[in-house]
Amino acid sequence: MTHFDENKPIFLQVKERIEDQIVNDQLKDEEQIPSTTQLVQIYKINHLTISKGINLLVEKGVIFKKRGVGMFVAAGAKQKLLEERKETFMDEYVLPMLEEADKLGISRGELESMLKGRKNDEF
Numbered sequence: 001m002t003h004f005d006e007n008k009p010i011f012l013q014v015k016e017r018i019e020d021q022i023v024n025d026q027l028k029d030e031e032q033i034p035s036t037t038q039l040v041q042i043y044k045i046n047h048l049t050i051s052k053g054i055n056l057l058v059e060k061g062v063i064f065k066k067r068g069v070g071m072f073v074a075a076g077a078k079q080k081l082l083e084e085r086k087e088t089f090m091d092e093y094v095l096p097m098l099e100e101a102d103k104l105g106i107s108r109g110e111l112e113s114m115l116k117g118r119k120n121d122e123f
Contacts, residue, residue: 010045014053022062022077023085029075033063036071 004010021027034042039050054071057063062077074080101111 004045011049011052011056014039014043014045014050015056018053018057019062019081022073023081025078027073029073029077031073032069033071033073 004013018027018033021033027033036047036050036054039054040047043050054063058065058071060080061074062080063071064074065071098111101108106114
């Protein structure tokens, strides 16, 4: 059974899961995505909830609908999502980290050393 975070609307989580599949190359440009009915069966949630998540992706230009055929990943969708996520990463993680480093008196050089040290250990 698929689990959802109760602190976030399910339609947003559906949208994010499809975006993840695009970013991770599970769904590629011009490839057909599962139908709304298939997604209802996969996630065991209401059709309207699935549709709401899908419509957000259509509005963003990440997927498109072909009447009577299905829904498809738009050309350039992965690149668009990566750029959007990098911007979000900067806003939500990097900038707050830099602000905290400044408060703690950590220089950019020290910060870089910290990151390089962790990268060698963790990645």
